[in-house]
Amino acid sequence: MARRTSQEPVPEVVVMRLPLYLRALNHIEDRVDIISSQELGESLQLTPAQIRKDLSYFGKFGKQGRGYNVKTLVQELKHILGLEREWKMVLVGAGRLGRAILDYARFPRSGFKVVAAFDADPSVVGKKVAGVPVLQVSELSATVAREGIAIGIVSVPPPQAQQVIDELVHAGVKAILNYAPLAARVPPGVKLRDIDPVVAAQSMTFYLSQEAAVEEFSPY
Amino acid sequence: MARRTSQEPVPEVVVMRLPLYLRALNHIEDRVDIISSQELGESLQLTPAQIRKDLSYFGKFGKQGRGYNVKTLVQELKHILGLEREWKMVLVGAGRLGRAILDYARFPRSGFKVVAAFDADPSVVGKKVAGVPVLQVSELSATVAREGIAIGIVSVPPPQAQQVIDELVHAGVKAILNYAPLAARVPPGVKLRDIDPVVAAQSMTFYLSQEAAVEEFSPY
Numbered sequence: 001m002a003r004r005t006s007q008e009p010v011p012e013v014v015v016m017r018l019p020l021y022l023r024a025l026n027h028i029e030d031r032v033d034i035i036s037s038q039e040l041g042e043s044l045q046l047t048p049a050q051i052r053k054d055l056s057y058f059g060k061f062g063k064q065g066r067g068y069n070v071k072t073l074v075q076e077l078k079h080i081l082g083l084e085r086e087w088k089m090v091l092v093g094a095g096r097l098g099r100a101i102l103d104y105a106r107f108p109r110s111g112f113k114v115v116a117a118f119d120a121d122p123s124v125v126g127k128k129v130a131g132v133p134v135l136q137v138s139e140l141s142a143t144v145a146r147e148g149i150a151i152g153i154v155s156v157p158p159p160q161a162q163q164v165i166d167e168l169v170h171a172g173v174k175a176i177l178n179y180a181p182l183a184a185r186v187p188p189g190v191k192l193r194d195i196d197p198v199v200a201a202q203s204m205t206f207y208l209s210q211e212a213a214v215e216e217f218s219p220y
Numbered sequence: 221m222a223r224r225t226s227q228e229p230v231p232e233v234v235v236m237r238l239p240l241y242l243r244a245l246n247h248i249e250d251r252v253d254i255i256s257s258q259e260l261g262e263s264l265q266l267t268p269a270q271i272r273k274d275l276s277y278f279g280k281f282g283k284q285g286r287g288y289n290v291k292t293l294v295q296e297l298k299h300i301l302g303l304e305r306e307w308k309m310v311l312v313g314a315g316r317l318g319r320a321i322l323d324y325a326r327f328p329r330s331g332f333k334v335v336a337a338f339d340a341d342p343s344v345v346g347k348k349v350a351g352v353p354v355l356q357v358s359e360l361s362a363t364v365a366r367e368g369i370a371i372g373i374v375s376v377p378p379p380q381a382q383q384v385i386d387e388l389v390h391a392g393v394k395a396i397l398n399y400a401p402l403a404a405r406v407p408p409g410v411k412l413r414d415i416d417p418v419v420a421a422q423s424m425t426f427y428l429s430q431e432a433a434v435e436e437f438s439p440y
Contacts, residue, residue, distance in 0.1 A: 010426075019422035023401055027378065044403045081422050082429025100320030101417075106401065110418045150428050151421065158247065174431065175424035177417060181243055181326065183264045191427050193420035197321075197397060198330045200413035201371065202239035202301050204395035206230075207411050208370050209302025211394065 010057045017054055020044055022077040029070050036067040086111050088149050090173075092164045093156035094119040094134045097179060101155055102130040114153070116143050120160075140164075144171035155179040165192075230277045237274055240264055242297040249290050256287040306331050308369050310393075312384045313376035314339040314354045317399055321375055322350040334373070336363050340380075360384075364391035375399040385412075 037048035094117040117134045152168040161180035175191045186192045257268035314337040337354045344354050372388040381400035395411045406412045
């Protein structure tokens with residue numbers, strides 16, 4: 001395994017790109033043995049220099065001019081990203097959105113296993129959704145602590161989200177995947193990623209309406 | 221309405237933050253009249269200076285020391301982001317993930333209306349999902365062109381995704397919300413945003429496993 005050769009902290013933007021490298025390599029690993037940083041860069045719309053620089057934080061990969069062995073690089077990236085093990089997760093909020101997340105086959109396929117879901121609605125508590133038991137919210141902290149769960153998915157409505165996140169953090173969760181549309185707070189040492197497709201769409205309509213404005217003022 | 225006072229292009233990171241401002245303001249607009257950049261910054265974990273700088277691209281908002289009128293700022297942000305109108309969208313891929321997206325109530329509530337879904341599976345074509353008709357993929361280009369649709373949602377499996385995106389772009393779509401887990405390509409002038417919760421989760425396990433490694437080597 002490659003070893004970190006420096007103690008220089010890895011910039012977060014680099015950490016954000018590593019899963020994209022892994023995803024691209026996963027797509028080709030069954031049919032490609034060796035890939036150059038040029039080819040990998042093209043598939044990711046990054047420069048070869050960027051890819052070499054990103055990977056250089058984690059030691060030496062491949063030999064100059066010979067490209068990367070795809071299977072080896074996949075293994076190294078999985079090692080760096082902590083994906084050689086399965087990660088247990090809990091999900092809070094088993095409503096419509098929560099059920100869709102529990103149903104999302106890519107989580108289990110990628111080594112993320114939701115072991116329990118929690119909901120305040122007594123009519124779903126005690127049932128299973130996509131094979132995952134739905135428990136009472138009052139059991140959340142005890143379950144997280146007992147199972148040593150490090151990752152929580154939050155899919156409750158915004159008014160409940162911060163309280164749920166605080167409870168997850170208090171129980172020992174160190175990473176939150178937040179689907180609730182709000183800017184949630186976590187203490188230092190806890191990671192948070194937001195999934196908000198509406199925000200993503202709204203950051204594109206900015207450009208669409210700029211274009212419309214240009215067309216409006218066009219003399220043709 | 222505030223007017224762009226300079227022709228300086230707005231950096232994409234600023235455009236990405238504007239929907240977050242709007243989301244935060246939407247949460248409070250019914251109960252707060254005036255908000256300082258300090259308070260808005262706290263709710264978004266940004267500095268007041270950052271917020272003032274971001275908004276300064278679009279003219280003058282609020283008076284020095286008096287804060288922003290929440291309702292006015294909401295209107296201005298909606299104007300800047302092109303959200304004073306409804307945006308029609310098409311969705312391609314009405315499988316499990318596609319159905320969950322069609323079922324996602326925040327799109328229509330935020331002014332995004334999926335007018336048609338497309339799928340290759342004859343058993344779903346002709347049906348409605350969440351009130352949206354599912355049509356044959358062969359009708360995609362004609363529908364996009366006829367309805368003047370600018371935004372496409374892609375929720376097909378990765379092997380089909382690039383082809384679907386090319387077809388959407390060819391038909392006139394200028395913005396793609398891509399749920400397929402691959403690095404898709406779009407020509408200049410077309411915007412693309414990826415929604416990939418697995419990538420988001422994997423960028424957090426990096427930190428979780430760093431922490432585990434530190435604990436392993438701890439002398440306690």
